Amino acid sequence: MAAWSELLAGVRGVLLDISGVLYDGGEGGGAAITGSVEAVARLKRSRLKVRFCTNESQKSRADLVGLLQRLGFDVSESEVTAPAPAACLILKQRGLRPHLLVHDGVRSEFDQIDTSNPNCVVIADAGEDFSYRNMNKAFQVLMELENPVLFSLGKGRYYKETSGLMLDVGPYMKALEYACGIEAEVVGKPSPEFFKSALQEMGVEAHEAIMIGDDIVGDVGGAQRYGMRALQVRTGKFRPSDEHHPEVKADGYVDNLAEAVDLLLQHANK
Amino acid sequence: MAAWSELLAGVRGVLLDISGVLYDGGEGGGAAITGSVEAVARLKRSRLKVRFCTNESQKSRADLVGLLQRLGFDVSESEVTAPAPAACLILKQRGLRPHLLVHDGVRSEFDQIDTSNPNCVVIADAGEDFSYRNMNKAFQVLMELENPVLFSLGKGRYYKETSGLMLDVGPYMKALEYACGIEAEVVGKPSPEFFKSALQEMGVEAHEAIMIGDDIVGDVGGAQRYGMRALQVRTGKFRPSDEHHPEVKADGYVDNLAEAVDLLLQHANK
Numbered sequence: 001m002a003a004w005s006e007l008l009a010g011v012r013g014v015l016l017d018i019s020g021v022l023y024d025g026g027e028g029g030g031a032a033i034t035g036s037v038e039a040v041a042r043l044k045r046s047r048l049k050v051r052f053c054t055n056e057s058q059k060s061r062a063d064l065v066g067l068l069q070r071l072g073f074d075v076s077e078s079e080v081t082a083p084a085p086a087a088c089l090i091l092k093q094r095g096l097r098p099h100l101l102v103h104d105g106v107r108s109e110f111d112q113i114d115t116s117n118p119n120c121v122v123i124a125d126a127g128e129d130f131s132y133r134n135m136n137k138a139f140q141v142l143m144e145l146e147n148p149v150l151f152s153l154g155k156g157r158y159y160k161e162t163s164g165l166m167l168d169v170g171p172y173m174k175a176l177e178y179a180c181g182i183e184a185e186v187v188g189k190p191s192p193e194f195f196k197s198a199l200q201e202m203g204v205e206a207h208e209a210i211m212i213g214d215d216i217v218g219d220v221g222g223a224q225r226y227g228m229r230a231l232q233v234r235t236g237k238f239r240p241s242d243e244h245h246p247e248v249k250a251d252g253y254v255d256n257l258a259e260a261v262d263l264l265l266q267h268a269n270k
Numbered sequence: 271m272a273a274w275s276e277l278l279a280g281v282r283g284v285l286l287d288i289s290g291v292l293y294d295g296g297e298g299g300g301a302a303i304t305g306s307v308e309a310v311a312r313l314k315r316s317r318l319k320v321r322f323c324t325n326e327s328q329k330s331r332a333d334l335v336g337l338l339q340r341l342g343f344d345v346s347e348s349e350v351t352a353p354a355p356a357a358c359l360i361l362k363q364r365g366l367r368p369h370l371l372v373h374d375g376v377r378s379e380f381d382q383i384d385t386s387n388p389n390c391v392v393i394a395d396a397g398e399d400f401s402y403r404n405m406n407k408a409f410q411v412l413m414e415l416e417n418p419v420l421f422s423l424g425k426g427r428y429y430k431e432t433s434g435l436m437l438d439v440g441p442y443m444k445a446l447e448y449a450c451g452i453e454a455e456v457v458g459k460p461s462p463e464f465f466k467s468a469l470q471e472m473g474v475e476a477h478e479a480i481m482i483g484d485d486i487v488g489d490v491g492g493a494q495r496y497g498m499r500a501l502q503v504r505t506g507k508f509r510p511s512d513e514h515h516p517e518v519k520a521d522g523y524v525d526n527l528a529e530a531v532d533l534l535l536q537h538a539n540k
Contacts (some may be wrong), residue, residue, distance in 0.1 A: 065379055071311040126402075127402060128401075128403070129400045129402070130401075130402040130405070131398075131400075131401055131402065132396075132397060132398045132399070132400040132401065132437070133398070135400070135437060135441075136436060136437050139428070139434060139435070139437050139441075140434060143428075152434045157448060157449045157451070158449055160411070164410060165410060165413055166293070166406060167402070167405060167409050167445075167449055168449075169407075170448060170449070171405075171444075171445035171446065172445060172447050174441075174444045174447075174448040175437075175441035175442060175444055176441065176447040177438055177444075178427060178440060178441050178444040179428055179440070179441040180427075195511075196412075203470070207406050233444055253530075
């Protein structure tokens with residue numbers, strides 16, 4: 001592996017994944033990952049620009065930020081790029097009325113969206129709401145459309161809660177794709193449009209930015225394909241086999257966000 | 271399309287799909303498809319050999335046959351090839367202990383199978399039991415195995431009940447495949463081993479046999495790949511677009527089983 005000084009040279013902006021990097025979800029909201037609260041604070045005191053880029057689609061942005069603040073993080077809503085608001089923008093632009101298969105916690109993000117007489121389906125990480133009945137309803141809506149359109153807020157395989165690995169929205173997206181013989185449009189990482197909007201908000205070019213995440217495909221692979229550098233943390237859903245992934249190789253692997261920030265503050269923007 | 275006399279020449283054995291061909295499931299067990307009870311009876315009185323070849327995995331073979339008999343069909347358990355008994359044979363041969371994600375109605379088929387300390391997962395059409403919790407449990411069992419093995423009893427996309435289209439096991443198989451990064455072993459149509467065992471039970475070679483089903487991929491495509499002829503009925507899950515399927519073309523399309531049997535009795539085994 002090249003020296004960190006070389007790998008991190010010229011970095012001006014940092015995109016941080018949230019779940020598995022800042023905290024692990026779970027009972028009572030979850031728990032901050034050791035060192036991450038201080039790491040975020042140090043990063044925000046530095047000359048580096050910082051933005052949070054999450055595929056969280058079970059909570060509204062307001063609820064997510066409230067939870068993070070309770071865990072001690074310095075973060076505000078305007079600093080977070082999340083898929084539900086991005087999806088609302090697309091729905092409005094294209095005049096689409098969604099049938100929503102989403103968790104109740106994120107439903108408020110869609111308050112301004114017309115959901116009558118649906119002509120597309122939006123699925124998000126619905127958790128326990130991924131019941132057979134709800135999946136079948138989304139399937140039936142799609143099968144009745146002449147041109148079925150399915151949006152998936154992210155396509156992660158699974159995430160880690162304090163109690164263990166949990167199925168994310170991706171497997172359910174694959175289920176509906178197969179059932180209907182269609183391909184979903186992904187809103188969230190690793191979609192290039194999503195990284196683009198996060199970088200625009202931060203005012204940093206892709207080649208000056210680095211993504212830090214626990215998902216080797218969604219975070220690391222997606223960011224690299226968009227021209228960014230990317231580090232994988234060995235927290236959250238990280239598994240040792242990720243370091244030998246057949247398709248994606250991170251620019252670097254670090255034990256946790258605290259180590260990533262140590263390295264960034266030492267070597268970036270020099 | 272070639273003349274029916276040519277298409278059906280030399281047919282000695284008929285494999286009949288059950289759901290969507292004999293009956294449509296639904297409230298109170300479902301309803302026989304018009305003309306199918308008589309069609310089966312006429313076929314069994316002819317010189318043609320007949321066997322039922324189903325991917326039904328929500329009911330035990332005994333319960334399925336009981337239901338069909340109540341609907342008026344002349345059918346016995348020994349005439350039915352079904353995926354659960356086939357799966358049990360494989361599990362025993364390979365010394366595998368399954369975690370079962372199946373409907374309660376089919377659980378009795380696995381009574382003689384050791385399910386302690388599971389080293390594989392078997393999924394079937396679990397219907398309402400495809401809850402998030404049950405899917406997540408199957409996912410976690412697979413992720414804890416060094417060599418995760420997933421058996422899927424069929425891989426149908428959906429089937430038709432009297433109330434509408436319903437998600438079959440295939441979408442849930444795809445979900446677990448994607449979540450775990452593995453490929454399932456399919457037990458049932460369109461697996462060649464499954465057609466092979468049905469034909470062996472009937473004592474007929476593939477080139478002398480014809481499959482009649484409502485599933486353009488599982489029934490028609492699967493049978494053709496095994497060297498059989500295949501007709502698609504315009505009942506059950508049939509959709510007009512099936513007649514222009516990009517990959518599979520049936521040897522013939524008929525309105526229902528009654529029409530298929532008319533043609534077979536006129537032209538087959540001449």
